[in-house]
Amino acid sequence: xxxxxxxxxxxxxxxxxxxxxxxxxxxxxxxxxxxxxxxxxxxxxxxxxxxxxxxxxxxxxxxxxxxxxxxxxxxxxxxxxxxxxxxxxxxxxxxxxxxxxxxxxxxxxxxxxxxxxxxxxxxxxxxxxxxxxxxxxxxxxxxxxxxxxxxxxxxxxxxxxxxxxxxxxxxxxxxxxxxxxxxxxxxxxxxxxxxxxxxxxxxxxxxxxxxxxxxxxxxxxxxxxxxxxxxxxxxxxxxxxxxxxxxxxxxxxxxxxxxxxxxxxxxxxxxxxxxxxxxxxxxxxxxxxxxxxxxxxxxxxxxxxxxxxxxxxxxxxxxxxxxxxxxxxxxxxxxxxxxxxxxxxxxxxxxxxxxxxxxxxxxxxxxxxxxxxxxxxx
Amino acid sequence: xxxxxxxxxxxxxxxxxxxxxxxxxxxxxxxxxxxxxxxxxxxxxxxxxxxxxxxxxxxxxxxxxxxxxxxxxxxxxxxxxxxxxxxxxxxxxxxxxxxxxxxxxxxxxxxxxxxxxxxxxxxxxxxxxxxxxxxxxxxxxxxxxxxxxxxxxxxxxxxxxxxxxxxxxxxxxxxxxxxxxxxxxxxxxxxxxxxxxxxxxxxxxxxxxxxxxxxxxxxxxxxxxxxxxxxxxxxxxxxxxxxxxxxxxxxxxxxxxxxxxxxxxxxxxxxxxxxxxxxxxxxxxxxxxxxxxxxxxxxxxxxxxxxxxxxxxxxxxxxxxxxxxxxxxxxxxxxxxxxxxxxxxxxxxxxxxxxxxxxxxxxxxxxxxxxxxxxxxx
Numbered sequence: 001x002x003x004x005x006x007x008x009x010x011x012x013x014x015x016x017x018x019x020x021x022x023x024x025x026x027x028x029x030x031x032x033x034x035x036x037x038x039x040x041x042x043x044x045x046x047x048x049x050x051x052x053x054x055x056x057x058x059x060x061x062x063x064x065x066x067x068x069x070x071x072x073x074x075x076x077x078x079x080x081x082x083x084x085x086x087x088x089x090x091x092x093x094x095x096x097x098x099x100x101x102x103x104x105x106x107x108x109x110x111x112x113x114x115x116x117x118x119x120x121x122x123x124x125x126x127x128x129x130x131x132x133x134x135x136x137x138x139x140x141x142x143x144x145x146x147x148x149x150x151x152x153x154x155x156x157x158x159x160x161x162x163x164x165x166x167x168x169x170x171x172x173x174x175x176x177x178x179x180x181x182x183x184x185x186x187x188x189x190x191x192x193x194x195x196x197x198x199x200x201x202x203x204x205x206x207x208x209x210x211x212x213x214x215x216x217x218x219x220x221x222x223x224x225x226x227x228x229x230x231x232x233x234x235x236x237x238x239x240x241x242x243x244x245x246x247x248x249x250x251x252x253x254x255x256x257x258x259x260x261x262x263x264x265x266x267x268x269x270x271x272x273x274x275x276x277x278x279x280x281x282x283x284x285x286x287x288x289x290x291x292x293x294x295x296x297x298x299x300x301x302x303x304x305x306x307x308x309x310x311x312x313x314x315x316x317x318x319x320x321x322x323x324x325x326x327x328x329x330x331x332x333x334x335x336x337x338x339x340x341x342x343x344x345x346x347x348x349x350x351x352x353x354x355x356x357x358x359x360x361x362x363x364x365x366x367x368x369x370x371x372x373x374x375x376x377x378x
Numbered sequence: 379x380x381x382x383x384x385x386x387x388x389x390x391x392x393x394x395x396x397x398x399x400x401x402x403x404x405x406x407x408x409x410x411x412x413x414x415x416x417x418x419x420x421x422x423x424x425x426x427x428x429x430x431x432x433x434x435x436x437x438x439x440x441x442x443x444x445x446x447x448x449x450x451x452x453x454x455x456x457x458x459x460x461x462x463x464x465x466x467x468x469x470x471x472x473x474x475x476x477x478x479x480x481x482x483x484x485x486x487x488x489x490x491x492x493x494x495x496x497x498x499x500x501x502x503x504x505x506x507x508x509x510x511x512x513x514x515x516x517x518x519x520x521x522x523x524x525x526x527x528x529x530x531x532x533x534x535x536x537x538x539x540x541x542x543x544x545x546x547x548x549x550x551x552x553x554x555x556x557x558x559x560x561x562x563x564x565x566x567x568x569x570x571x572x573x574x575x576x577x578x579x580x581x582x583x584x585x586x587x588x589x590x591x592x593x594x595x596x597x598x599x600x601x602x603x604x605x606x607x608x609x610x611x612x613x614x615x616x617x618x619x620x621x622x623x624x625x626x627x628x629x630x631x632x633x634x635x636x637x638x639x640x641x642x643x644x645x646x647x648x649x650x651x652x653x654x655x656x657x658x659x660x661x662x663x664x665x666x667x668x669x670x671x672x673x674x675x676x677x678x679x680x681x682x683x684x685x686x687x688x689x690x691x692x693x694x695x696x697x698x699x700x701x702x703x704x705x706x707x708x709x710x711x712x713x714x715x716x717x718x719x720x721x722x723x724x725x726x727x728x729x730x731x732x733x734x735x736x737x738x739x740x741x742x743x744x745x746x747x748x749x750x751x752x753x754x755x756x
Contacts, residue, residue: 008406010616022620023401026573028386028697059439059575060598061615067598098597189616195404197437197575197618217595219476220438220445237439238388238567240575240618242400319406 002317007348009139009294011189012338021249022242029241035233037248044251049202051176056226058199059240062166062187065199068221069162069183075215076100080131083114086138087325099216113289116149131160137168140324142296143286151179160207168293171266171337182207193338194246266292269336272375276349276368285331296331305329311355318351342376380695385726387517387672389567390716399627400620407619413611415626422629427580429554434604436577437618440544440565443577446599447540447561453593454478458509461492464516477594491667494527509538515546518702520674521664529557538585546671549644549715560585571716572624644670647714650753654727654746663709674709683707689733696729720754
């Protein structure tokens with residue numbers, strides 16, 4: 001009997017109450033019934049985003065909200081600093097190019113994190129940069145970036161700080177207002193525990209001012225249209241309303257646990273994965289800056305990384321992710337994000353051990369699991 | 379005991395099997411398991427769109443796919459003929475303006491349909507029009523447009539014919555390839571019987587050629603990126619995968635009934651609504667071109683139209699729609715679209731009679747229901 005365990009860095013498991021909430025007969029979106037749900041969800045988002053400003057809701061993949069940040073804050077010919085140290089960081093550069101925005105690229109080696117110092121230097125060398133585009137947790141490499149330190153630097157300038165927190169929000173600390181992040185972009189299928197299809201963007205006063213000047217074409221992803229509808233507890237276009245219903249249920253679960261406790265839980269799960277990897281003699285892809293949302297582990301010599309992931313998934317029902325782009329076959333990634341607890345991690349490590357053992361990798365069976373248990377006990 | 383009946387022109391009711399399919403534990407999208415579902419759904423869409431070309435899938439509201447049509451086929455400075463005879467026709471003009479495309483507007487009186495002759499004249503008077511942007515069923519007015527006749531005219535020119543079939547596809551005839559429609563845009567929450575959150579666009583060879591020349595900025599809604607991913611049974615960005623699973627279930631239901639039978643069913647339901655309205659002495663907003671997807675009925679003198687809709691919904695659980703924009707309070711709209719049958723219509727008419735009677739409107743109680751029954755018997 002195969003049971004399914006999902007430890008991929010998005011989509012992440014959806015709590016049964018959320019699934020059932022979305023399975024109720026559909027309602028119309030322009031009714032008091034839905035408006036109550038939308039309003040509650042909007043309040044809940046502010047709690048998770050740790051902001052008093054608006055959190056706009058878009059029916060799209062996370063990338064849609066990234067595009068929204070670029071085309072609402074910038075104009076053709078503007079300069080933006082794009083931090084790229086992975087597949088999703090590269091997306092910022094691609095988005096700038098698509099809109100005729102000139103990207104000043106901070107190329108970070110994959111597996112390393114961008115430093116506030118590098119960003120400070122680039123900002124002082126390139127006058128007139130209007131936005132700094134960064135990534136909280138780079139899903140492709142498992143790297144976490146110190147956004148707090150970067151915000152310290154950026155807030156002294158005219159530039160807006162935009163953070164792709166798609167992987168990570170709700171799992172990893174991101175204090176939007178306190179740190180001074182101007183736009184935080186998130187997606188639904190990660191720390192927020194619902195299926196993919198909704199994307200979010202918080203917008204600061206500084207960002208709204210940029211939005212007033214922006215000349216990029218936009219319609220579906222127009223921040224101002226979204227805010228205007230929000231005032232009437234509405235959305236400019238028919239939203240993915242079952243997902244909004246699910247979101248509201250998920251936000252209640254987050255509130256009940258408490259954001260601080262949720263973040264502590266994620267910290268522990270990620271440490272358990274890291275310690276287990278060490279106990280199994282496996283190296284981390286980014287030892288110095290491994291994120292608490294997803295851990296990238298190097299495939300050991302002589303082991304077929306793609307086969308490892310496939311065997312875990314197809315023969316044991318345990319879904320983890322392989323490497324993307326240039327990391328294909330070189331790393332595998334275990335998420336610790338959203339609706340997961342200690343036993344999800346234990347199952348993943350146990351399955352990893354079983355499959356590694358079958359593939360001829362030499363280690364002490366149970367060492368990974370016991371290292372993880374130690375973390376959860378501590 | 380209030381039970382809910384939904385006869386709004388989107389969202390429309392979702393079949394229980396579809397709801398349950400979407401409530402299953404979530405899976406990852408880059409797996410053979412999801413790819414099988416995506417491939418089946420893509421084939422099913424071709425059946426409903428009646429095309430052999432690609433039907434691209436976007437995670438967005440229907441408007442997202444409308445925007446995609448504009449920004450993928452056109453360039454700033456291009457001319458496009460926009461047919462506007464309602465709230466959704468106006469959206470074409472707004473989209474053109476957002477992208478610097480010059481709209482040549484065919485202003486049709488609300489409640490009337492655009493004629494092929496008018497379009498032919500405008501095309502010959504305005505040289506160089508690259509796209510004709512039309513609406514199959516205008517949700518705000520209940521008007522159906524003769525797309526077949528318009529296609530006859532447009533296909534002789536260099537212009538691509540784009541049809542917003544968001545309200546209507548699967549319910550009203552739209553023979554994409556046979557008629558020669560270049561882009562058909564649809565949404566998930568209407569005739570396709572799933573919740574909102576997915577949008578679709580079929581693309582003809584003629585449209586692909588325009589897409590090769592288009593200079594509008596685009597990223598998330600890029601047709602070419604979507605096609606490129608589709609070749610590998612993938613999507614460029616994490617799709618709303620639970621909705622894709624639901625779509626696949628819904629498409630199976632449509633295939634089982636047969637598209638022809640489904641369209642005949644919608645024709646009958648709409649006729650029943652029209653005949654019932656006549657029997658109750660109520661006028662249609664667009665007598666000459668009333669669509670089979672949604673019927674707009676004039677609010678009789680002395681009756682508060684907004685209150686009528688609210689009472690039906692809040693006191694009886696029967697959801698119909700009021701008027702939008704300039705039609706607020708002047709019409710109410712009953713949808714006959716998607717997962718509905720004769721008894722949904724009977725319930726709606728019966729509830730309408732009960733509430734009209736309570737509001738003091740004079741008519742023979744039961745006349746509407748019996749007129750509808752006659753249609754279903756015939």
